Amino acid sequence: xxxxxxxxxxxxxLLLIIFIAIVVGIDVALQPRLTGLELILVGILLALVPxxxxxxxxxxxxRLEPEPKAEVVRIFIIGLALGGAFGLPLVQQVFRLPEWQxxxxxxxxLGAIFIAGAVEAFIIYAAVRFFIYHxxxxxxxxxxxxxxxxxxxxxxxxxxxxxxxxxGGAAIxxxxxxxAGIALAHAAFGGVLGYFLGRAKLEREPVWWLPAGxxxxxxxxxxxxxxxxxxxxxxxxxxxxxxxxxxxxxxxxAALALVVALVIIWLMRRDTSLALGGRRAxxxxxxxxxxxxxxxxxxxxxxLCLVVGGLVWDRTVHRSSAFDVDGFRGSYPAHFSLATxxxxxxxxxxxxxxxxxxxxxxxxxxxxTMLGSVISQLTAVRATEYESYRVLDTQExxxxxRPILEQHFxxxxxxxLEPTLPRLLEGVDYIVADGNRxxxxxMIADPETYDTVEPLFLRFLETLTF
Amino acid sequence: MAxxxxxxxxxxxxxxxxxxxxxxxxxxxxxxxxxLFGEASAxxxxxxxxxxxxxxKSCAKMEVSDPALWFDVTEDGDPDLDxxxxxxxxxxxxxxxxxxxxxxxxxxxxVAVFYSLNDSKDKPWYTSEIxxxxxxxxxxxxxxxxxxxxxPIPDGDYRVEFFVGKKLxxxxxxxxxxxxPEEPAPQEEAEQEQEEQEAEQEAEQEPEEEQRPQRxxxxxxxxxxxxxxxxxxxxxxxxxxxxxxxxxxxxxAAQWADYGFPASDILTTNKADRNxxxxxxxxxxxVEYSLVAWALSYTGWYMDGFVVSDNDPxxxxxxxxxxx
Numbered sequence: 032x033x034x035x036x037x038x039x040x041x042x043x044x045l046l047l048i049i050f051i052a053i054v055v056g057i058d059v060a061l062q063p064r065l066t067g068l069e070l071i072l073v074g075i076l077l078a079l080v081p082x083x084x085x086x087x088x089x090x091x092x093x094r095l096e097p098e099p100k101a102e103v104v105r106i107f108i109i110g111l112a113l114g115g116a117f118g119l120p121l122v123q124q125v126f127r128l129p130e131w132q133x134x135x136x137x138x139x140x141l142g143a144i145f146i147a148g149a150v151e152a153f154i155i156y157a158a159v160r161f162f163i164y165h166x167x168x169x170x171x172x173x174x175x176x177x178x179x180x181x182x183x184x185x186x187x188x189x190x191x192x193x194x195x196x197x198x199g200g201a202a203i204x205x206x207x208x209x210x211a212g213i214a215l216a217h218a219a220f221g222g223v224l225g226y227f228l229g230r231a232k233l234e235r236e237p238v239w240w241l242p243a244g245x246x247x248x249x250x251x252x253x254x255x256x257x258x259x260x261x262x263x264x265x266x267x268x269x270x271x272x273x274x275x276x277x278x279x280x281x282x283x284x285a286a287l288a289l290v291v292a293l294v295i296i297w298l299m300r301r302d303t304s305l306a307l308g309g310r311r312a313x314x315x316x317x318x319x320x321x322x323x324x325x326x327x328x329x330x331x332x333x334x335l336c337l338v339v340g341g342l343v344w345d346r347t348v349h350r351s352s353a354f355d356v357d358g359f360r361g362s363y364p365a366h367f368s369l370a371t372x373x374x375x376x377x378x379x380x381x382x383x384x385x386x387x388x389x390x391x392x393x394x395x396x397x398x399x400t401m402l403g404s405v406i407s408q409l410t411a412v413r414a415t416e417y418e419s420y421r422v423l424d425t426q427e428x429x430x431x432x433r434p435i436l437e438q439h440f441x442x443x444x445x446x447x448l449e450p451t452l453p454r455l456l457e458g459v460d461y462i463v464a465d466g467n468r469x470x471x472x473x474m475i476a477d478p479e480t481y482d483t484v485e486p487l488f489l490r491f492l493e494t495l496t497f
Numbered sequence: 498m499a500x501x502x503x504x505x506x507x508x509x510x511x512x513x514x515x516x517x518x519x520x521x522x523x524x525x526x527x528x529x530x531x532x533l534f535g536e537a538s539a540x541x542x543x544x545x546x547x548x549x550x551x552x553x554k555s556c557a558k559m560e561v562s563d564p565a566l567w568f569d570v571t572e573d574g575d576p577d578l579d580x581x582x583x584x585x586x587x588x589x590x591x592x593x594x595x596x597x598x599x600x601x602x603x604x605x606x607x608v609a610v611f612y613s614l615n616d617s618k619d620k621p622w623y624t625s626e627i628x629x630x631x632x633x634x635x636x637x638x639x640x641x642x643x644x645x646x647x648x649p650i651p652d653g654d655y656r657v658e659f660f661v662g663k664k665l666x667x668x669x670x671x672x673x674x675x676x677x678p679e680e681p682a683p684q685e686e687a688e689q690e691q692e693e694q695e696a697e698q699e700a701e702q703e704p705e706e707e708q709r710p711q712r713x714x715x716x717x718x719x720x721x722x723x724x725x726x727x728x729x730x731x732x733x734x735x736x737x738x739x740x741x742x743x744x745x746x747x748x749x750a751a752q753w754a755d756y757g758f759p760a761s762d763i764l765t766t767n768k769a770d771r772n773x774x775x776x777x778x779x780x781x782x783x784v785e786y787s788l789v790a791w792a793l794s795y796t797g798w799y800m801d802g803f804v805v806s807d808n809d810p811x812x813x814x815x816x817x818x819x820x821x
Contacts, residue, residue, distance in 0.1 A: 129794035129821070139796075194732065201732030209731035260820075265730060265790065265798030268816040277730055277818065352757070370760030380760050383740055383791045386768065410630065415639060418625060454768075 040180070040218075040292055043085040044285060047211045050080065051204075055275060058204035070200025077207045078191035081214030082107060082184040099168050106178045109158045110185020110221075118154045118186060119193055122147050126340060131347045134366055138347040139260055144253030145343060149336035151186055152248035155221045156241075156329060158182035159228050172229035172302065176295060179225020180218045187217035205276035212284035216255055219284075219291035224248040226295050230302070231325060241325045242332040249336060259283055349490065359391055361495035364487050387476035387484040389491050394471060399464035402436045405471060409438075409460065417442035418453055436462040441478075457481050461492065470497060555633045556600030565657050565669030568593040574643050587674040588649045594657035595639030596667045603631040608660045609640040614670070615653035622655075648720055648779040719784075721811040723777040727769045727790055730818030735773025739792035739819065742766045743780060750787045750799035782807055795819040 054077070057063075086104060122128050132142040159178045163169050169178070191210040195201055227244025230236055263279045351362035359376050367379040367389070376391040394405050406425060413420040420442040428437050438460040443453045458475040472495065474488040569580035574591035585592055594609070606628050613622040623642050638659075643650070652674030659666040727739035743764045744753055753762050764786070767775040780786065782805050791797045798819055805813050 133794070133796050198729065198732040198734045201734060205731060205733045260796045263730075263820045264796055265817060265819045267788070267798075267800055267803075268818065269814065276733075277820075280731075280820070366758075368758040368760045382742070382758055382760055382763065382766065383789075383797070384793060386740075414627065414630070419628075 037292065037296060039085060040288075043081070044215065044288060046084055047081055047215070048285075050084070051208055051211055051278075051281070054207045055204040058202070059275070063203065067200070071195060073203060074195035074198075074201045074206055075192055077203065078188055078195055078210050080207070081211050081218075082188050085180070085184060085214075085218065102163060102166070102168055103177060103181050106158055106163055107181040107185040107188075109162050110155060110182035111189045112185075113154045113158055114151070114186035114189030115193065118150050119189060122150050126337075126344060128344075131344060133260070134347055136257075138343065140253050140257045141343040142340065142347075143256035144249050145336045145340035147256070148249030148252030149245070149333055149340065151183075151217070151220065151252060152224055152245045153329070153333045154186055155179055155182040155224050155248070156228070156245055158185065159225065160326065160329075164228065164232060169232060172226070172233055172299060175225040175227070175229020175232065176222050176299075177225065179221040179223070179228060181221070183217045183219070183221020183224075184214060186221070187214040190217070202276075208276045208278055208281050212281035215281075215288040216284040219288040220248050220252055220255075222291055222295055223251060226298065234302075236325075238324045238328050242328045245329050245332055246336075255283075255287060351490075351494070359495065359497045361491065363389055363491050381484070385476060385480040385484055387474065387480060387487075389488060390471075390473040390475070391495075392471045392473075394469045396467060397464070397469040398467060399434060402434065402462050402464055402469055405462045405469045406436060406438055406460075409471070413440070413442060417444065417456075419443040430461065430463060434464050436460075438462065459488075465497065556602045556631065559601055559605065559661070559666075560599045561596040561659070561667050562598075563596070563667040565594050565596050565659060565667045567657075567669065567671040568595060568639060568641075570641070574641070576639055576641055578637055578639060582671070584672040585650070585674075587652055589673060590649055591641045591643035592650055592655060592671065592673065593639050593641035594659075594669060594671070595637055596659060597635065597637050599635050600633045601629045601631050601636075605629045605631070605661060607638060607666065610658045610660065611642055612656040612658075613651070613653060614656055615651070644778055719782045720778065721780055721782060721805050721809070721813050723775075723780055723805075723815055724812040725775050725777065725815040725817060727773045727775070727792065727817045727819060729795070730820045735769070735771075736792045736795065736819060737769060737771045737773060739769040739773060739790060739795075739817075740766065741769065741775050741777060741817070742789040742791075743777060744787040744789065746781075746784050746786060748787060749801045750789055751801075753787070753789070776812070780805060780813075782809070790817045790819060792819055795821055 086107065126142075126146045128142050128146050132139055132147075159175070159182055163178050168174070190213055194210070195206070224244050224247075227241055227247075231241050231244075259280055262283060263277065266277060350365040352365045352367075353362045354360065354377060356371075356376050363377075363379045364381070366381065366383065368382045369378070370380045370382075370388070371378045374392065376393060378388060378390045381387045394408060397405055406422070410420070410422065421440065423439040423441055425436055425438045428435050439458070440460070441455065441457045444456055455478055456475050457478045458473055461472040463470045463472065472492065474484065476484040566581050567583070567585075569577040569582045570585075570589060570591045570593055571577060572590075576591075576593040578595075592611075594611070606626060609625045609627065611623040625640050627638065627640060629638065640657075650673050654670060654672050656668065656670045658668040723743075725741060727736045727741065728734060729736055743766075744750065745762050745764045748762045753759070756762065765777055765779050767777050769775045769792075784804065785801075786803045787799060787801045788803050789797065789799045796819065798817060
């Protein structure tokens, strides 16, 4: 057992709490007004503090039982680099997790396990497995925990730096509380996977051992995310009182780190006593034991997690609600709300996000050859309803073998007296001949979100029958 | 032989009509059917005759009704163009002014200017530009004003002026609060009581069906404005585009979610600007509301039992922190 690593971790938690108290105190007392580049630089500096503390304390504590410090720092940097270069882009740009993760509880949990969790766990695994695992320096089970923690802290630092850069800086106290929590939680996740790596390297473990470690780490990340969204759901601040930053997330992360550390210590003590009692094969220095099969199994599991994550993404984004109104059947995106008006067949609105609307209405007594008259009617109504209304283009098309007019339009939202900027709206009408009536299927959206909403509208059209 | 001749000529006539229609659609954006069946269309949809772009543009001069007309509005603030009013009762949520015209020449743009005579007679309260499609048919042009939040129009006198270019076309004034909402007659009250009792009985008979709260009209004097900012709790930075929703009194956030987020349960909704700020009118003091805030990439936030008390300021300041 390496006392240094546990002392460093425990002291890091303690010093982090003291550091946070100091930062919050300074922020409340001095209320520094940092802007622009200053704010970003201070934020990045604060993002490095938790990892810096752990590394510094580890260095001080580990003097008597020397572990190459450069290797620990190197794994930290590799974790940071892999996280920033591959992990975060994969989660945020490729799978677009933040855009759909909070739509419902199952998406929150499954997205966190199979995408965010799996990616982070694999990056920690890759940082240790491919950069230090075969080194002779990796010669104790605790080494797995040390390097796993370092890689986890690197990933956490990438997350924190990205938060600062994406937000254009952050308030000092609130961001430090948040970033310290992130660092503690991800260090703990790294420690868990590191434990599995340490045993895989130095004991004869079955092929499923490392994949099990990866999966457990990913599940832990998912459960932690779920717990955090349940206990930290935002808050309302009123009046002019100065509020202290919420520490709920930090306390949760600290508790997680503490529990994980205690569990790992207990496991390692048990392993040692089993080995000493001869009930388990003694640790070996043979570096080839972490075999290729286990490595391929981890890679396979990672790919499988991403496939499952992709399916969850598809299910969440394309989940729909069915409708059957006056002979019109179909389905609209499940996160849209019903807002049908008396003279319409259906109107659904994306109340919580884009405010986009899909509308179905019917114009009676229109012969198929007279579809153009519907355009005039729509123009007449909208010219008065909208602050400004303009038809952008109209074209004749066929839709499911029926003649239709497709009309693109733009307008400024209906007049209102609120002192806010009027919203520009963009839309498209599908005017479909249906016997002696015309069916008007309309999409209205902000120009900014039009491209996001259009695929949903096309899917809505695909499902529509009448 | 004669029949075939007639059919051939009818076919040709139909072809010519179709060709004409295509030309007119292209040139003027209006189909021939409007010329032939315009009246019928106008009857099936009254709003259609307001300023429908008809093809014929033989109008030399637009004659309009003077003074301007004020139209009744429904409870939801929609105009009732069949009823002209002299004044509006207190609590009305929209006022609608307009005029009737004989025809509309090409390239006619009308500017409507509303004044609140209680605040400033010189400073326009609200202006709006309306581009009219040319037509040789008479119609009605209207423009209404209201708050998005359905806050009642304050009591007082209002004036509207309609201009074409710099020329004043027509103008008119109206009073809001000039008449009290009609008290129900004793017989109506009895009927209403009976209906309520029946409704209660129905509710008793069908206990498994949850009774949804009815909408109530806010009391104008009790209304306050919320001035808020939605921020990221981790960075304290604003969240542009975050949505702030006040639900109808009596609807909790959980109920709203259970019902499938229907728009009808929303009292008011607002989107934060680029600085994360929003202004929300129409919230009544001493009434319990449920609030919801949501933004992309953040966990949604809700709060039941939000009350603005008599001692709270107007506007009421509020910060909402959201977390990822």
